[in-house]
Amino acid sequence: MKSRTYYRYIVFALASLVYIPASAQQQELSLQDAITLAVSSNPELKASALEIEKSQQQRVVARSLYLPTVGINAQANHYFQLTPFFGFGETTAEGKIPYGRFGGEDQLGAAIAAVQPLYNPLAYPLLQRARLQEQESRAASHGKQLGVQTLVKQTYLRILVLNERIKLQQESINRNKRVLLDSRSLLLQGKGLRVDTLRAYTSVKNLEPDLVKLSYAVETSKLQLKALIGIDSLRDIVLTDSLVVPAPGTLPSEEQVYNEAKANNPDFQVLALQEQISHQGVRSAHALRKPVLSAIAQYQVQSQTNNFEYGNAYYPTSSYVGLQLSIPLFTGFSTQAKVKQANYSKEQSGLTLRYAHEQLRASVHEALAQNQETILRLQNTAIVKETAQLSYNIIQYRYKSGIASRLELTDAELALTTAQSNYLEAVYDYLNARIVLLRIMGSAE
Numbered sequence: 164m165k166s167r168t169y170y171r172y173i174v175f176a177l178a179s180l181v182y183i184p185a186s187a188q189q190q191e192l193s194l195q196d197a198i199t200l201a202v203s204s205n206p207e208l209k210a211s212a213l214e215i216e217k218s219q220q221q222r223v224v225a226r227s228l229y230l231p232t233v234g235i236n237a238q239a240n241h242y243f244q245l246t247p248f249f250g251f252g253e254t255t256a257e258g259k260i261p262y263g264r265f266g267g268e269d270q271l272g273a274a275i276a277a278v279q280p281l282y283n284p285l286a287y288p289l290l291q292r293a294r295l296q297e298q299e300s301r302a303a304s305h306g307k308q309l310g311v312q313t314l315v316k317q318t319y320l321r322i323l324v325l326n327e328r329i330k331l332q333q334e335s336i337n338r339n340k341r342v343l344l345d346s347r348s349l350l351l352q353g354k355g356l357r358v359d360t361l362r363a364y365t366s367v368k369n370l371e372p373d374l375v376k377l378s379y380a381v382e383t384s385k386l387q388l389k390a391l392i393g394i395d396s397l398r399d400i401v402l403t404d405s406l407v408v409p410a411p412g413t414l415p416s417e418e419q420v421y422n423e424a425k426a427n428n429p430d431f432q433v434l435a436l437q438e439q440i441s442h443q444g445v446r447s448a449h450a451l452r453k454p455v456l457s458a459i460a461q462y463q464v465q466s467q468t469n470n471f472e473y474g475n476a477y478y479p480t481s482s483y484v485g486l487q488l489s490i491p492l493f494t495g496f497s498t499q500a501k502v503k504q505a506n507y508s509k510e511q512s513g514l515t516l517r518y519a520h521e522q523l524r525a526s527v528h529e530a531l532a533q534n535q536e537t538i539l540r541l542q543n544t545a546i547v548k549e550t551a552q553l554s555y556n557i558i559q560y561r562y563k564s565g566i567a568s569r570l571e572l573t574d575a576e577l578a579l580t581t582a583q584s585n586y587l588e589a590v591y592d593y594l595n596a597r598i599v600l601l602r603i604m605g606s607a608e
Contacts, residue, residue: 189398191401192402192403194316197319197388197391198312198316200393201391201393204392204394205311214304215301222290222296226290228283229280229283230280236274237272237273240271241270245268246264247264248262267468269468274462275461275463277460279459280455282455282456284450284455288444291446295436295439295443302433303433309429310602312607313599314391317598322381324588325377327406329378336370339367342366343364363573366573411538420531423606424523424605428605438512440512441511445506448505451494451498456487459484459485460482460483465478465479466479533599534596534597537589537592541586541589547582551582554579555576558571558572
């Protein structure tokens with residue numbers, strides 16, 4: 164008996180250890196918390212932040228064209244045969260030019276050289292292009308951040324609506340179960356028909372699969388939300404915010420939304436910056452045809468000896484400063500091709516920007532139309548829901564009084580469930596349309 168009791172204590176302790184971490188994994192989450200976590204932990208946003216770092220380093224690379232380059236070269240050679248030098252003595256009768264070999268078979272040389280660009284036509288457009296690319300990376304990162312925030316809001320909203328639909332579905336099932344119990348009771352008393360019991364049982368069973376479907380939809384949406392905010396998929400989350408429907412305000416005009424989208428939407432800022440970047444690409448391509456002027460300097464140490472006796476050798480030095488001019492004359496038609504490519508890229512970016520502005524007008528019109536439509540549908544479904552609730556209450560009272568039939572009560576319950584579901588769908592579409600309109604305008608709130 165003692166061993167069994169001890170075994171039970173062990174099992175209970177192990178079960179407690181398993182239970183405590185599971186409960187600790189639960190995390191309460193408001194919408195603002197979800198957005199904050201997404202901004203700080205979303206992998207896509209982290210990758211876009213690294214893209215900004217890359218663009219900053221590219222600007223350092225472009226700035227290097229203005230700065231001097233300094234390098235050290237060192238070389239040590241051992242000659243099995245010394246290098247020949249021609250022209251010693253007179254040419255032989257056979258026409259051969261005499262040569263001689265002199266110097267040490269072990270040779271050492273070291274030099275430090277510096278080049279300072281004085282005029283490089285490629286430097287300025289490349290630096291400007293790097294600065295624009297950094298701005299483009301920041302705008303793209305901001306756009307991804309707005310996109311992630313929008314997805315977080317939509318997913319959070321979808322979970323709230325699904326939870327409300329689960330409550331409504333459970334209430335509908337409970338109502339039909341009460342009807343089923345009443346039908347069975349009346350059937351046993353001989354006051355009801357078997358067909359009423361079968362109809363009530365069928366109604367209950369038809370509603371249960373939808374409840375399971377909604378539960379799985381909530382689980383899937385929670386997994387999507389956890390992936391967006393960058394937390395462990397095994398951690399359970401509990402949404403603390405409730406479904407709130409703000410009063411519809413006055414919608415802005417299409418021209419106002421269009422202008423705000425052009426000014427604040429990061430996607431269009433990226434397109435405008437890409438057009439400027441392509442312009443600097445054209446300038447860079449044309450700069451390849453221009454000469455480059457640099458100041459050069461070198462300090463060199465040399466030595467020659469035999470049998471590696473560098474300790475007993477001379478180390479003469481030499482140094483110079485000068486100017487170096489490089490003029491491109493022929494590059495195998497590559498420069499002309501690069502200029503054409505840059506012009507084509509500039510034309511492409513301009514066409515893309517203009518097309519995006521035209522598409523924006525259609526998107527703005529569609530977003531405002533959806534907002535207007537969802538406001539009207541929300542108002543109508545709210546009235547229908549109240550009417551259906553009132554109708555159900557009246558018919559239920561009449562049914563209990565023996566005036567209304569069970570079929571009328573079933574129809575009223577179905578109408579109430581449909582009206583409540585349609586209202587929740589209208590709420591989701593209304594709030595989602597507001598989120599989409601704010602995203603188009605480039606606003607997070």
